[in-house]
Amino acid sequence: MSTDGLFELDDEPASEPEAGSVSSNAGAPLAVRMRPRTLEEVVGQRHLLKPGAPLRRLLEGGAPASVLLYGPPGTGKTTLARLMARAGDGTRHFVALSALSAGVKELRAVIEDARRRLDRSGQRTVLFIDEVHRFSKTQQDALLGAVEDRLVLLVAATTENPSFSVVSPLLSRSLVLQLQSLEEDELRALLARAVSDERGLNDAVTLADDGEAALVRLSAGDARRALTALEAAADGVQADGSGIIDLAAVERAVTEVAVRYDRAGDQHYDVISAFIKSIRGSDPDAALHYLARMIVAGEDARFIARRLMVHASEDIGLADPTALQAATAAAQVVQLVGMPEARLALAQATVHLATAPKSNAVIAGIDAAMADVKAGAVGAVPPHLRDGHYAGAQKLGNAVGYRYPHSVPDGVLAQQYPPDELVGKDYYVPTNHGAERVLSERLPKLRRAVRGSGQPAEKS
Missing domain, CATH: 1.10.8.60 (Helicase, Ruva Protein; domain 3)
Structure with a gap:
C-alpha cells in the first residue's frame, strides 16, 4: 500500500536480523543502527519494564491494548512501538504514520487495510503515530472507532502531556505511559x-x-x-x-547543545512556569537561566515579553511602579528592534522584576472584586455618578448632587462611589514592601476622607 504521508515497516517483524547480527542498514545513522530489537536491549524506563508492569506485559505478549507513550525526545517511544508489533506470535502488521504529513484520508486507508487483513488472515495491525499531538481533533476522532473495535492497536507517541494534546475519548481508550529521560x-x-x-x-x-x-x-x-x-x-x-x-x-x-525545550509542548509550560516563579521568588540568576533556555530554543520573544508584563502587575504591582514600565519597554524593544539584540532588554527587565520588591495586592484586589461581581454583588450605580450628558438625564436624577473633587483644596472630599451594597468594602490592601509602604500609610487617610467619619474602612 502506498499512501502519501504513510510508510510501512516490518510487515514480518520476526524476519529482521537478530540482535547482535550485522545490520543490513549499515549506512543508517548510529542511533538507528543501535535501536533495540529485543526487550533485553532496551535501556531505561525501568519503572515501566519491571516484572508485572503493564508495558512489560504488553511486550511479552499479554492482552493487546492501545497505548499512548508520553515523554521527552530520545526516550525510546519508537523502539517500544516496534517491539509491541513483535509481541505475541510476532506476526502483527506494523504501520507507521507521520502526523506531520498524514491526514484523515491516510488514517481511513490504514484502518480499511487493517480491516481486510483481520478478516482475511486474522492478522492484527499495530498503527504507530509519532507526534500524535500534531493531529487535529478531527484526525484524532477518526481513530476512535478503529481503536474501540481493536481493528488497530494504536501506539501513539507524543512529547506533550496528552491531557492537553489528545482528545478525551482517545485518552480513555488507551493506556497512558509516561517515559522518563535516561539516567x-x-x-x-x-x-x-x-x-x-x-x-x-x-x-x-x-x-x-x-x-x-x-x-x-x-x-x-x-x-x-x-x-x-x-x-x-x-x-x-x-x-x-x-x-x-x-x-x-x-x-x-558538538559546537552547540540543543536545549531540551519543546516550544509547543509541556516543556514550554514547565520552563515558562519556572521562569516566572524564579522572578517571583526574587532569584535573578535562576530567572536568567530559564530566559536563556527559552532564547536558545527559539521561543517567540513576544511571548516572553507578554509574560513579563503580566508578572509586573501580578507579583510586583505598586511595590515598584517602574516594573511595569520596564516590562513594557522591553516589549517595545522586541517589537522595534527584534532578536538577537532584544535579548538584552528582556534580560534587563527580567533582572529588574526579579530584584524588585514584591506585592500581589493588585491581583488580589481585582480578583476579590471580580468574585463579588460574579456572586451578584453589583448594585445600582449611585445616581450622582451616572452619566448626565444627554437630554432628560437630570429629570431622572442622573449626575444630580455630584461633587467635583478638584473644587476643594485637597482634591479629596466625602462622597459615595460604590453601590450601596459595597460601601466600606476594601479590595486593595497594600503591603509594606517597596513603594507600597507609602500607600499603606496614605490609603487609610484617603478612605476616611472619601467615606466620611460615618463610613470607617472595612478590614479585608
Whole structure:
C-alpha cells in the first residue's frame, strides 16, 4: 500500500536480523543502527519494564491494548512501538504514520487495510503515530472507532502531556505511559554498547572517561542525542587518526547543545512556569537561566515579553511602579528592534522584576472584586455618578448632587462611589514592601476622607 504521508515497516517483524547480527542498514545513522530489537536491549524506563508492569506485559505478549507513550525526545517511544508489533506470535502488521504529513484520508486507508487483513488472515495491525499531538481533533476522532473495535492497536507517541494534546475519548481508550529521560548510568551503558557492538562502531574508536562524561552531560537524558554526538565525535577522531574520543573531541564535534525545550509542548509550560516563579521568588540568576533556555530554543520573544508584563502587575504591582514600565519597554524593544539584540532588554527587565520588591495586592484586589461581581454583588450605580450628558438625564436624577473633587483644596472630599451594597468594602490592601509602604500609610487617610467619619474602612 502506498499512501502519501504513510510508510510501512516490518510487515514480518520476526524476519529482521537478530540482535547482535550485522545490520543490513549499515549506512543508517548510529542511533538507528543501535535501536533495540529485543526487550533485553532496551535501556531505561525501568519503572515501566519491571516484572508485572503493564508495558512489560504488553511486550511479552499479554492482552493487546492501545497505548499512548508520553515523554521527552530520545526516550525510546519508537523502539517500544516496534517491539509491541513483535509481541505475541510476532506476526502483527506494523504501520507507521507521520502526523506531520498524514491526514484523515491516510488514517481511513490504514484502518480499511487493517480491516481486510483481520478478516482475511486474522492478522492484527499495530498503527504507530509519532507526534500524535500534531493531529487535529478531527484526525484524532477518526481513530476512535478503529481503536474501540481493536481493528488497530494504536501506539501513539507524543512529547506533550496528552491531557492537553489528545482528545478525551482517545485518552480513555488507551493506556497512558509516561517515559522518563535516561539516567546517567543508563546513558553510559548505551554509549559503551554503541562503541563495542558490531552494529555500531565495532570498537573502531576508544571512548575516554572525560569524553564519555561530556557526552552524558550534553545529551540531557536523550539517547538519540547521545548516539548522534558519539557518531559525530567518532567521525572526527577517525578522520584525524587518533581514534580516541576525549573531551576535546566531543567539544570539536558538538559546537552547540540543543536545549531540551519543546516550544509547543509541556516543556514550554514547565520552563515558562519556572521562569516566572524564579522572578517571583526574587532569584535573578535562576530567572536568567530559564530566559536563556527559552532564547536558545527559539521561543517567540513576544511571548516572553507578554509574560513579563503580566508578572509586573501580578507579583510586583505598586511595590515598584517602574516594573511595569520596564516590562513594557522591553516589549517595545522586541517589537522595534527584534532578536538577537532584544535579548538584552528582556534580560534587563527580567533582572529588574526579579530584584524588585514584591506585592500581589493588585491581583488580589481585582480578583476579590471580580468574585463579588460574579456572586451578584453589583448594585445600582449611585445616581450622582451616572452619566448626565444627554437630554432628560437630570429629570431622572442622573449626575444630580455630584461633587467635583478638584473644587476643594485637597482634591479629596466625602462622597459615595460604590453601590450601596459595597460601601466600606476594601479590595486593595497594600503591603509594606517597596513603594507600597507609602500607600499603606496614605490609603487609610484617603478612605476616611472619601467615606466620611460615618463610613470607617472595612478590614479585608
